[in-house]
Amino acid sequence: xxxxxxxxxxxxxxxxxxxxxxxxxxxxxxxxxxxxxxxxxxxxxxxxxxxxxxxxxxxxxxxxxxxxxxxxxxxxxxxxxxxxxxxxxxxxxxxxxxxxxxxxxxxxxxxx
Amino acid sequence: xxxxxxxxxxxxxxxxxxxxxxxxxxxxxxxxxxxxxxxxxxxxxxxxxxxxxxxxxxxxxxxxxxxxxxxxxxxxxxxxxxxxxxxxxxxxxxxxxxxxxxxxxxxxxxxxxx
Numbered sequence: 001x002x003x004x005x006x007x008x009x010x011x012x013x014x015x016x017x018x019x020x021x022x023x024x025x026x027x028x029x030x031x032x033x034x035x036x037x038x039x040x041x042x043x044x045x046x047x048x049x050x051x052x053x054x055x056x057x058x059x060x061x062x063x064x065x066x067x068x069x070x071x072x073x074x075x076x077x078x079x080x081x082x083x084x085x086x087x088x089x090x091x092x093x094x095x096x097x098x099x100x101x102x103x104x105x106x107x108x109x110x111x112x
Numbered sequence: 113x114x115x116x117x118x119x120x121x122x123x124x125x126x127x128x129x130x131x132x133x134x135x136x137x138x139x140x141x142x143x144x145x146x147x148x149x150x151x152x153x154x155x156x157x158x159x160x161x162x163x164x165x166x167x168x169x170x171x172x173x174x175x176x177x178x179x180x181x182x183x184x185x186x187x188x189x190x191x192x193x194x195x196x197x198x199x200x201x202x203x204x205x206x207x208x209x210x211x212x213x214x215x216x217x218x219x220x221x222x223x224x225x226x
Contacts, residue, residue, distance in 0.1 A: 032212060043116070043203055043217030044155075089155065093211045098168060099145065100211055104154035 003027050004092050006103035015112045019077040023090030023103055028071060030092040034100065035064060035075050038087040047088075048075070080110045114138070118204050118218035126226050130192040133221045136185055137206030145215060146179055146189050147203040155203070161187065162210070194225045 005024045013019045023033075031052040036044035050057040050064045050073065057064050063076045077084055090103040117136040125131055137144050145160040159169040164181045172179070176195070181187040191198055201222050205215040 034214065036217075041219065043205070043219050045217070046214035049214070098211055099157050099160055100215065101157075102147075102155040 002103070003030075004090055004101050004103040006088075006090055006106050008106050009104075010107045010109070012109045012111065013080045015082055015110055016079045019075075019080045019084065019108055019110065021075040021077075021088050021090075021106050021108065023073045023075075025071050025073075025092050027092070027095065028068075029095045032093040033064070033066065033073055034091045034093075035062075036089040036091060036102075037084075038089065038105070044089055077108075080108075082110050082112050084108060085110045116204055116206055116216050116218035118202075118221050120221060121219065122222045122224075124224045124226065125194060127195055128193045129225075130190065131194045131198075131223060131225075133189040133202050133204075133223070135187045135189070135204030135218060137187070137204070138216055139185065141206035141208050141216070142184075143207045143210055143215075144181060144187050145205040145207075146187070147205065147217075149201045149203060149220070158189070196225045199223055199225050 003026050034049040035047040037047045038044040048059050048062050048064050050066050055066050066073045087105040087107050089105045091100040094101055119134045142163050146158040147155050149155045158171045159179045161181045177191055179189045201220045203217050203220045205217040207213045207215040
């Protein structure tokens with residue numbers, strides 16, 4: 001019973017184009033979401049977050065959108081660069097507000 | 113500043129042996145988390161500590177797993193006895209003031225149980 005789902009295991013995009021990574025969650029009580037990026041043989045690193053009181057948060061080339069009614073969030077990367085090739089994890093803070101629940105990740109490949 | 117440091121980076125051992133994974137969190141962080149990553153289940157939280165005290169160990173798979181945090185700068189995750197299904201990448205992460213602050217992850221320990 002996965003509470004945070006990333007249904008696309010992989011995504012391939014050309015350099016300069018937009019990358020859109022999707023994430024769905026099941027618990028409407030979740031109120032804070034984060035995206036992490038992971039390179040091979042390294043730990044995940046924090047990328048961007050969004051509170052449920054917002055529907056959009058932007059940081060440079062990265063924008064996260066939240067649709068609470070659909071229990072869906074997405075990460076947009078514009079323009080995509082080869083260095084963005086990594087595994088992207090979506091995470092939600094659990095109902096107790098104490099820990100993260102991660103999706104299984106989406107592997108993004110950006111080709112030049 | 114030094115990040116979260118985990119050791120060893122790789123561990124290969126035979127079934128039945130005791131395995132100890134080590135973590136040094138970022139200085140000043142009061143939360144420490146242990147995660148396990150597998151292909152089947154992704155990144156799962158095993159246990160977390162606040163101010164060296166275990167708060168939630170509901171993710172620990174069974175009694176063979178134990179974790180300690182004797183002081184603010186060191187934590188261990190122990191598996192005894194180890195089994196092949198314990199093979200995974202184990203991550204330690206730390207944060208300041210809990211889950212709403214970004215967690216900083218170590219580079220993980222890749223554990224292989226033969």
